[in-house]
Amino acid sequence: MTSEKVLGPLTLLRQRWGAALFERVAGSDGPAKRARIHGLPGPRWFSEDRPIRRVHADAAMFVGGLRALLLQSLHPLAMAAVAAHSGYRGDPWGRLQRTSTFLAVTTFGTASDAQDAVATVRRVHQKVRGSIRDGRTYRASDPHLLGWVHVAEVDSFLRCHQQYGAVPLDDDACDAYIDDMARIGTALGVVDPPRDRAELGARLAAYRSELQGTPEARAAARFLLLDPPVPVVARVPYAFLASAAVAELPVWARWPLRLPYLPVAEATAVRLGGHGIVGAIRWAMTAPAQADGPDRS
Template structure:
């Protein structure tokens, strides 16, 4: 042990940086991809075949940016305000018992439909549609619900679009132009339509109008407050990972509209958000991008 501590190679800054980067990279990839990360990465990027999107498309840029971590947390908080949609999550998704498994399935779906071949994208959509078809239940008022209800799917979709764009524009790389935002909405809508969303928005204005149209159906509920508590106060993490996640979660909350924050009983602190939270979030995302850009073991993707 003493000999190891005295080994000057361990004190070499380049060695320390390399090991820190490798550790952070492994942690992030384990959380978002699990044991199958390498295999999934290989299949998505190196399988020959036609793809729906290319690297010049806005959907490619948005879904490939580390700001998606923030967008995902924000989307879950926003989606939780629909009581019927939350029933499906709380009763069937296992987000508490297996949160990382749910994250891994969601990230695989997004990566496959965005970057994978048409064949693989259509296959995973069929799988998700089959799962949705089995998720049924009854509301406290006695009304039946189904996860494949186009109306509920539409809510989930517009909340995701609103959150992913908001996170990317605030914390992503080069901001999208208004035309690029509209293109992103249309591209994500083309995937959502295949999943069962009827007439998804084609522009940012349409997405915002539909989001506003859902507002009379939204409210705080025990399930929604439980999601907020889990995501913001009891995430299944410890140590440095928990601190890093706290920064991302704070960034997600900072992007929620005031009416969402008040409904979820979250504080609205514009000055703190601007001068404290967002600089910390940008630093956390810089570390994530640094880790995820680690070239070790990951070849260049097919363009």
């Protein structure tokens, strides 16, 4: 008996959709990387009960990652570095795969693999430098810029998990997640990263005076939201993700990027659509392994 007859069409659809999504975010060698990350014996930076594992394993990260990119783009120096050196337009999926692999290795992988991943990123950062129109210079290894990228990610991942995660964190776990992320931030070169929600809010507020909607930032927002590198059949689901990400941005971040603020729609239709698409992704990405025949458990 073929595996298709054993599993049934709905399970096969779930597996195939999940495999396609996984390949998009992890690359063609994703299964091999996953096997190493989760299967290699050895100590980890984070134990199985740590909040960072719950947050980073949830499909809400699809919304959180997009929100983080939009928020990060508001710092002119950080955005200039991304525009000039990241290749996000020419190879957007490659950039996504590198980022998702880094998060997976540092969250779930062995301590030695996590340290190697951090060392690789730090070597790349040393080469990324330049200047912007007003003459200011940037270095990707600048602890101040690293701090902005870090707090924008932490705030985005946590906020979107609390809105769209399968099991939101309680108050203590929210602070513990920020503390977990501080370990990764410190390893990357962030100086004194925030360790609870009060510190995270204060650090975000401290960057406000440096943020602005540059032409590069608005171009990145248009690319991410209106012209994404996804197949036509995926445009509608992606639109739900994009709308959910925009709705989780603070109001002060909308106008610089020329993004709308529609509180009634965001609290109803956008949130409903966001829960629907995140739930569908979660369902697909947790598909059971395919059996080879009726006698395999």
